[in-house]
Amino acid sequence: MFRILVVEDDVNTRKLMCAVLKQQGFVPLQAKDGDAALAVMEREHIDLVVLDLMMPNMDGIALTRALRAAWKHLPILMVTAKQEAADKHMGFLAGTDDYMVKPVDEQEMVLRIRALLRRSQIASEQKIELGAVTLDYNGFAVRGHGQEVVLPQKEFQLLFKLMAYPGMIFTRIQLMEEIWGLEEDTSDHTLNVHISRLRERFSGWKEFEIATIRGVGYKGIRSI
Secondary structure, X not given: OOEEEEEOOOHHHXXXXXXXXXXXXXXXXXXXXXXXXXXXXXXXXXXXEEEEOOOOOOOHHHHHHHXXXXXXXXXXEEEEOOOOHHHHHHHHHHOOOEEEEOOOOHHHHHHHHHHHHHHHHHHXXXXXXXXXXXXXXXXXXXXXXXXXXXXOHHXXXXXXXXXXXXXXXXXXXXXXXXXXXXXXXXXXXXXXXXHHXXXXXXXXXXXXXXXXXXXXXXXXXXXX
């Protein structure tokens, strides 16, 4: 079972979150602040951390930085009473993977935790299995139907991103920023060309496809 560390200075909120997680089949551990959380991390295996932004001694931003420095791939969900965009930006820049605003919807928290754990597993394995087809990040290769197709790096990263989150709609801007980066002068034409090449390469492969969401962007579809 997955072990979830809840870092929250309010004892009632912390107990409630842990009770919800236990009910959902997780193993919750508790810490009242950042210092206590790091002590837990040193002696326990933790699969994901849920942490509050506003805490004494070490706030959520400082704790996130410390966790990210020592546990690079650890999924982190930040929770805060603040709704300002600047606080969200600071959290993401520090290294959090997702963000929720209080009062926390318990069902949404569980759904977000499950989604983060799935993403973490994909990232650690560096592979996506689509039935008999495998996307192997280490070699930028797609294997299936008795063949191995090695893609150019950007093409593979684009396909891997879409298939890692099937059904999720990505805007054109999101894809261009994540695959090509903000520093490059990427246009809609570049993205369109890469999508067209992927569709052409795998036109006969029924396990997956890339769908166009008119006026928005694209999403990956797993047909298995």
